[in-house]
Amino acid sequence: MATEHGSETGFETEQEFVETEDGTRRRLAFVDRFPEAARTARICLWIAFAAFGVGALFGLIQALHRTNTLRIISSADYYTILTGHGVLLALVFTTFGIAGLFHWANTRSLGVSPTSRRLTQGWLWTMSIGTLLAAGTIVAGLFDWIPASADVLYTFYAPLEAHPLFYVGAALLIVGSWGAGLDWFLQYREWRSHNPDARIPLQSFMVMTTMLMWYLSSAGVAIEVVFFLIPWSLGLISQVDPLLTRTLFWYFGHPVVYFWLLPAYVVWYTVLPKLSGGRLFSDPLARVTFVLFLLLSTPVGFHHQYTDPGIASGYKLVAMTNTMFLLLPSLLTLFTVVASMEHGARQQGSTGRLAWLKDLPWERPEFSGIALAGIMFAAGGFSGMINAGMNINYLIHNTLWVPGHFHLTVGTAYALTLMAIAYWLVPQLTGKRLQFRGLAAVQPFVWFVGMVLMSNAMHRGGLAGIPRRTAEPQYDMVSFDAVVGTVGEMRLQIAIGGTLLFVGAVMFLAVMFGTWALGKPNSRLRVNGTIPEPLSGPEESPRVLDNLKLWTAIAIMLVLLAYGIPLYDMVADGLLSPGSVPFPE
Amino acid sequence: MHVHRFERLWFGASLVLIVAFIGTIIYGAVGPGIAMVDDSGGTVEPSVIADGEYEQADNFREPGVYDTEDGVDVYVVARQYFFQPGTSEPIRVPAGEEISFHVTSPDVTHGFNLAGTNVNTMVIPGQVAEFSVTFEETGEHGIVCHEYCGDGHHTMEGQVVVVEQSEFEGGEN
Numbered sequence: 001m002a003t004e005h006g007s008e009t010g011f012e013t014e015q016e017f018v019e020t021e022d023g024t025r026r027r028l029a030f031v032d033r034f035p036e037a038a039r040t041a042r043i044c045l046w047i048a049f050a051a052f053g054v055g056a057l058f059g060l061i062q063a064l065h066r067t068n069t070l071r072i073i074s075s076a077d078y079y080t081i082l083t084g085h086g087v088l089l090a091l092v093f094t095t096f097g098i099a100g101l102f103h104w105a106n107t108r109s110l111g112v113s114p115t116s117r118r119l120t121q122g123w124l125w126t127m128s129i130g131t132l133l134a135a136g137t138i139v140a141g142l143f144d145w146i147p148a149s150a151d152v153l154y155t156f157y158a159p160l161e162a163h164p165l166f167y168v169g170a171a172l173l174i175v176g177s178w179g180a181g182l183d184w185f186l187q188y189r190e191w192r193s194h195n196p197d198a199r200i201p202l203q204s205f206m207v208m209t210t211m212l213m214w215y216l217s218s219a220g221v222a223i224e225v226v227f228f229l230i231p232w233s234l235g236l237i238s239q240v241d242p243l244l245t246r247t248l249f250w251y252f253g254h255p256v257v258y259f260w261l262l263p264a265y266v267v268w269y270t271v272l273p274k275l276s277g278g279r280l281f282s283d284p285l286a287r288v289t290f291v292l293f294l295l296l297s298t299p300v301g302f303h304h305q306y307t308d309p310g311i312a313s314g315y316k317l318v319a320m321t322n323t324m325f326l327l328l329p330s331l332l333t334l335f336t337v338v339a340s341m342e343h344g345a346r347q348q349g350s351t352g353r354l355a356w357l358k359d360l361p362w363e364r365p366e367f368s369g370i371a372l373a374g375i376m377f378a379a380g381g382f383s384g385m386i387n388a389g390m391n392i393n394y395l396i397h398n399t400l401w402v403p404g405h406f407h408l409t410v411g412t413a414y415a416l417t418l419m420a421i422a423y424w425l426v427p428q429l430t431g432k433r434l435q436f437r438g439l440a441a442v443q444p445f446v447w448f449v450g451m452v453l454m455s456n457a458m459h460r461g462g463l464a465g466i467p468r469r470t471a472e473p474q475y476d477m478v479s480f481d482a483v484v485g486t487v488g489e490m491r492l493q494i495a496i497g498g499t500l501l502f503v504g505a506v507m508f509l510a511v512m513f514g515t516w517a518l519g520k521p522n523s524r525l526r527v528n529g530t531i532p533e534p535l536s537g538p539e540e541s542p543r544v545l546d547n548l549k550l551w552t553a554i555a556i557m558l559v560l561l562a563y564g565i566p567l568y569d570m571v572a573d574g575l576l577s578p579g580s581v582p583f584p585e
Numbered sequence: 586m587h588v589h590r591f592e593r594l595w596f597g598a599s600l601v602l603i604v605a606f607i608g609t610i611i612y613g614a615v616g617p618g619i620a621m622v623d624d625s626g627g628t629v630e631p632s633v634i635a636d637g638e639y640e641q642a643d644n645f646r647e648p649g650v651y652d653t654e655d656g657v658d659v660y661v662v663a664r665q666y667f668f669q670p671g672t673s674e675p676i677r678v679p680a681g682e683e684i685s686f687h688v689t690s691p692d693v694t695h696g697f698n699l700a701g702t703n704v705n706t707m708v709i710p711g712q713v714a715e716f717s718v719t720f721e722e723t724g725e726h727g728i729v730c731h732e733y734c735g736d737g738h739h740t741m742e743g744q745v746v747v748v749e750q751s752e753f754e755g756g757e758n
């Protein structure tokens with residue numbers, strides 16, 4: 001049980017024997033202790049991986065099409081594929097991957113099973129049906145004989161209109177994720193009833209702060225979709241205000257990137273130190289980081305609208321300032337990650353100023369994947385600071401720079417971390433030993449090299465003014481002058497990089513499929529889920545850190561400050577005006 | 586709460602960095618006067634633009650280039666899939682003079698970017714994007730619609746031609 005260790009944390013409590021010498025197999029992996037929760041987490045991950053596979057294929061098609069390397073679709077269909085890529089990867093792969101990871105993390109750290117089977121089934125089905133509806137309407141756009149389409153990209157800016165079922169699907173995906181959050185809060189309440197005075201176990205603390213941030217921010221897109229886009233696409237209201245709906249989208253659109261990132265942070269804080277052979281530096285600092293994200297993730301959305309008309313500069317300036325402060329928790333994380341890895345290497349006997357770097361277990365994919373994801377994230381953070389600069393942003397807004405940036409963040413920091421942790425976690429969720437370990441060991445490096453090629457070229461292409469989201473980035477009246485390199489060389493790197501990334505995705509899926517199909521249940525797993533206690537534990541931190549109600553209240557206040565007046569401005573001239581009818585009409 | 590000395594240092598350095606960033610950006614925004622898009626262009630019903638009833642709008646004129654005593658005003662309508670003016674005939678403006686652009690859309694959201702420069706705005710139905718640019722040199726700039734606006738999006742482009750003051754014909758005022 002969670003607290004039998006006598007420590008207040010409930011953190012270092014599991015005794016998971018992966019194997020016994022005499023072959024009696026008294027194994028206590030996660031799947032043995034919590035079979036039901038393991039099953040739920042597994043289903044979430046399989047759906048996430050399926051979305052990832054299709055999304056990666058679409059990504060390959062895009063990378064080859066826009067560089068004019070290989071064209072198997074028409075340029076008009078490019079946008080259908082791109083919508084599929086954005087939705088399947090940025091919304092489905094992420095949300096299901098996070099649900100699987102959090103379901104494991106919350107259950108593991110609390111040591112309590114989810115409390116209601118019906119609730120779990122409910123959110124799983126809601127999210128799944130939502131995904132099927134959204135993906136179905138998108139793919140229908142490829143077939144002329146199906147009278148539905150959703151060629152609106154994953155940002156679905158009105159007045160571009162999708163089939164109503166697309167919006168219903170998106171809404172269900174989000175509402176389902178709220179149910180998942182509820183499941184985890186109820187688990188916590190159950191744990192709390194047995195542990196009235198204990199500090200919240202760290203992973204559960206992280207899950208809950210992330211979900212609070214998610215409730216606060218996804219309310220924006222839920223309002224956009226349920227109150228405006230669904231009635232509008234059904235013809236119940238004739239027009240919507242494009243700026244208002246767009247603002248509601250971006251109210252959600254920045255925090256959503258933290259929703260993608262924080263699960264990676266959970267892994268970096270709680271599992272990476274162990275995988276590097278050591279333990280987390282500081283539990284309190286990890287809590288501070290997550291609280292800062294809860295407070296600051298939402299009142300920043302206007303930084304995606306720096307170039308939007310209709311929004312006063314003052315509001316943009318407030319968002320910019322908040323955004324810069326939001327750098328703080330990420331910089332703190334950078335410190336912890338590097339320090340924990342160094343500590344781990346030194347625990348294993350490594351010496352020297354930098355020699356410890358090469359003593360880390362690079363041959364193990366669960367480690368190398370996370371470490372490479374962290375390196376890419378540092379680069380992505382740097383290009384993100386440029387995005388956040390209100391005036392420099394004008395140079396790169398909506399150019400290829402932007403996908404160059406977020407393939408480092410969500411496309412690698414999140415995606416590669418999830419793949420890496422899957423190498424470690426899936427055996428514990430299935431009871432099957434990882435198959436094709438050799439393939440797994442090179443996979444993170446393939447992804448890394450592919451991303452270095454694709455992303456650097458995208459960044460430079462953006463500086464040359466090449467737009468994102470276009471099937472034909474060559475124009476009669478426009479010439480793109482590369483600041484560094486040549487446009488032709490960038491195209492080549494994007495094509496090769498995209499191909500390598502696709503190969504990396506296939507390798508990952510092959511390992512997962514092989515493990516599922518060939519692994520024997522009850523095998524010796526070669527990994528264990530024990531997480532060592534941090535160097536300084538939560539006892540040393542003020543209790544107020546665990547006061548989630550307080551932090552939520554402050555977060556809401558900050559949101560009201562940043563959004564109250566701007567939203568009032570937008571609705572003062574009528575909720576639906578200036579208004580647009582749907583296109584295509 | 587015990588915080589390691591290196592952590593304190595890092596924390597402090599991070600804060601300094603952040604404040605420095607904010608400082609430079611605010612300086613950049615109010616100092617040298619880099620024009621940013623805000624709400625100064627006002628709003629206009631998209632249907633007014635779609636029907637070409639420009640006289641009904643007090644903040645938007647018939648698309649074209651106007652030479653007024655306050656400087657040069659350019660009114661552009663971005664629509665699926667061309668800029669008017671810009672696509673079928675280039676937007677001709679004089680060098681060395683402040684040009685005020687006013688851009689709006691009667692249909693969906695578009696973008697207006699002079700490729701490779703920081704002249705960059707979203708074009709949102711219902712809103713007029715207003716911003717000023719001074720071109721120091723003569724030459725041509727390609728206009729790209731950089732927001733997906735439908736399946737012909739990649740065909741939406743145009744041109745700004747910057748000419749000597751003496752060659753600038755003016756246009757109506």
Ligand code: HEM
Pocket residue numbers: 055056057059060062063066082083085086089090093153154155403407410411412415467468469470471497498499501502505
């Ligand atoms: C096989 C790996 C991948 C390849 C080859 C790839 C390729 C691309 C390319 C070329 C674009 C730009 C399209 C354009 O703007 O015209 C793009 C956009 C995008 N990608 Fe990827 N990508 C991959 C993986 C990922 C992953 C793992 C994620 C997120 C988890 C992701 C999220 C996105 C998003 C959100 C967009 C923007 C869509 C939009 O503008 O509407 N991609 N991708």
Ligand SMILES: [Cu+2]
Pocket residue numbers: 253254257303304
């Ligand atoms: Cu953002």
Ligand SMILES: [Cu+2]
Pocket residue numbers: 695696730731732733734735738739741
């Ligand atoms: Cu366009």
